[in-house]
Every structure is written in C-alpha cells, then in structure tokens.
Amino acid sequence: MRKYFVKALAPIFSISVFITAFSLSIFLVYGYRYDFEEKEVVSTSVVDVCIIQENANIYLDQELRTSDSCDKFFGMDLGRHKLEAKKLDYFSWKKDFYLGRERAAVYKNVFLIPRHEFMSIVELDEDIDLFFESKKEDFNNPIIVDGFEIWKKKGDKKSFITRYSVPVQQAQYFYNSSNLLITTNEGVYVCDFEAENCQLITSKDSDSSIFHKLHTKKITFVKNGLLQEISLKYSKDNIEDTEESL
Numbered sequence: 001m002r003k004y005f006v007k008a009l010a011p012i013f014s015i016s017v018f019i020t021a022f023s024l025s026i027f028l029v030y031g032y033r034y035d036f037e038e039k040e041v042v043s044t045s046v047v048d049v050c051i052i053q054e055n056a057n058i059y060l061d062q063e064l065r066t067s068d069s070c071d072k073f074f075g076m077d078l079g080r081h082k083l084e085a086k087k088l089d090y091f092s093w094k095k096d097f098y099l100g101r102e103r104a105a106v107y108k109n110v111f112l113i114p115r116h117e118f119m120s121i122v123e124l125d126e127d128i129d130l131f132f133e134s135k136k137e138d139f140n141n142p143i144i145v146d147g148f149e150i151w152k153k154k155g156d157k158k159s160f161i162t163r164y165s166v167p168v169q170q171a172q173y174f175y176n177s178s179n180l181l182i183t184t185n186e187g188v189y190v191c192d193f194e195a196e197n198c199q200l201i202t203s204k205d206s207d208s209s210i211f212h213k214l215h216t217k218k219i220t221f222v223k224n225g226l227l228q229e230i231s232l233k234y235s236k237d238n239i240e241d242t243e244e245s246l
Contacts, residue, residue: 045077045078046073047060047072048073049108051112053069054069059083080098081096083097085110111178113201122228135211143161143173150164150180164191168183171183175214183210218233
C-alpha cells in the first residue's frame with residue numbers, strides 16, 4: 001500500500017517541482033526577486049555588456065564578473081552602479097550608470113583602445129593635398145562641430161552628443177557609432193561619448209586634417225609635415241616595420 005502511494009505521488013511531486021522552477025525562472029527573467037532581509041518582493045534589472053576585444057575582464061561594482069568579454073547580469077538592484085572593462089595592453093573602459101524603471105542597461109560593441117606600444121605608424125608616400133582632396137567624400141557623416149560641442153544631424157534637426165574640454169576642430173564616428181574620432185590643436189583622440197572616456201592617440205600638426213574611413217581602425221593625419229597612418233589593430237607582422245613609435 002505504501003509503495004503504491006509513493007508511486008502515485010511521484011508524478012505529482014515532479015510536476016510540482018517543475019512548475020515551481022519554471023515560475024521562479026519567469027519571476028527572475030521579468031526582473032523580480034525576493035529580499036529575505038526585507039521580506040518582500042523587489043524589482044531588479046539586467047546589465048547586458050559586450051566588448052569587441054576578446055577575453056576582456058568585466059567588473060561590475062568593482063567585482064570581477066566575467067573574462068569572456070560578453071555577458072548578461074540578471075538580478076541587479078535598481079540604483080547606481082559602476083561598470084569597467086579591462087584587458088592587458090588596452091586602456092580601461094569605465095561607465096557609471098543608473099538602473100531605473102527601464103530595468104535594463106545595454107552596452108554593445110564597446111571598443112577598447114590599444115596602448116601606445118601596440119599601435120603601428122607608417123609614413124605614406126603620397127602628396128598630402130591630393131590625398132585629402134581625393135578623400136573628401138568620406139568626411140560626409142552626420143556629425144556637426146560647434147566650438148566645444150559635438151552634435152548629430154538627422155534631417156533638418158540636430159541632437160546634442162557631448163561637450164569637450166577644449167575647442168574641437170573636427171569630429172567623426174570611429175569604427176562604430178559609439179566612438180568618436182575627435183581632433184583638437186593638441187592632438188587626436190578616440191572617445192566613447194557615452195562613457196566619457198577619451199584617449200589621446202597621437203599629436204599632429206595643429207592645422208592638419210584627419211581622415212578615417214568608417215568601420216576601420218586606421219587613422220591618417222599629418223605630423224611633422226609628413227602624411228602618416230596609424231593602425232590601432234596590433235599585428236606582429238607590421239609592428240616590426242613601424243618607422244615611428246608613440
């Protein structure tokens with residue numbers, strides 16, 4: 001009798017466990033958890049981050065969460081948080097953000113800038129004026145520079161992107177729409193305008209133009225009267241041929 005009773009209850013128990021686990025997973029996916037200290041259900045959020053470079057360490061609130069460059073972190077408390085991505089021989093990327101009612105923070109295609117020793121610079125054997133004259137069409141992008149400010153144009157309207165610390169000569173998207181290539185009298189910078197991280201790439205002639213073709217990691221500029229090209233993509237093959245190092 002007891003054996004028959006246990007056998008009859010087994011399917012019911014299995015179904016109950018399944019329903020409980022399924023309900024709990026839905027509960028978490030939709031951004032809720034039970035706070036045992038406060039003894040109440042609280043709202044939570046998710047952070048979705050992906051670094052372009054592989055094997056970057058991602059820190060959330062100063063705690064290492066993954067070394068796989070891309071991940072989603074569920075069950076985050078609402079409020080202020082700190083996000084940081086680190087990789088050897090690259091500048092760190094930092095972002096302070098606030099999780100509110102939208103209950104999600106997404107940071108995709110984050111581009112880490114290589115440190116100087118992992119950049120290569122070569123001199124281009126071309127006429128400077130003719131080079132920039134032939135590349136003018138590639139400067140066509142929806143970025144507007146107004147003194148210290150950078151705006152994005154869409155149709156007849158424009159929206160504010162960021163304000164820089166010194167007057168900006170030129171600005172354009174770099175590699176993707178999250179990064180800007182900004183030039184000033186001081187030099188050339190790559191900036192993540194959301195995280196407000198800017199890294200000086202190189203100095204240049206103060207009155208020189210800068211050229212960058214979208215979706216590449218190469219920048220052409222004038223330095224010491226010579227046309228030079230800097231590559232941010234480290235390669236063992238071309239680093240030995242570098243004629244100048246930063």
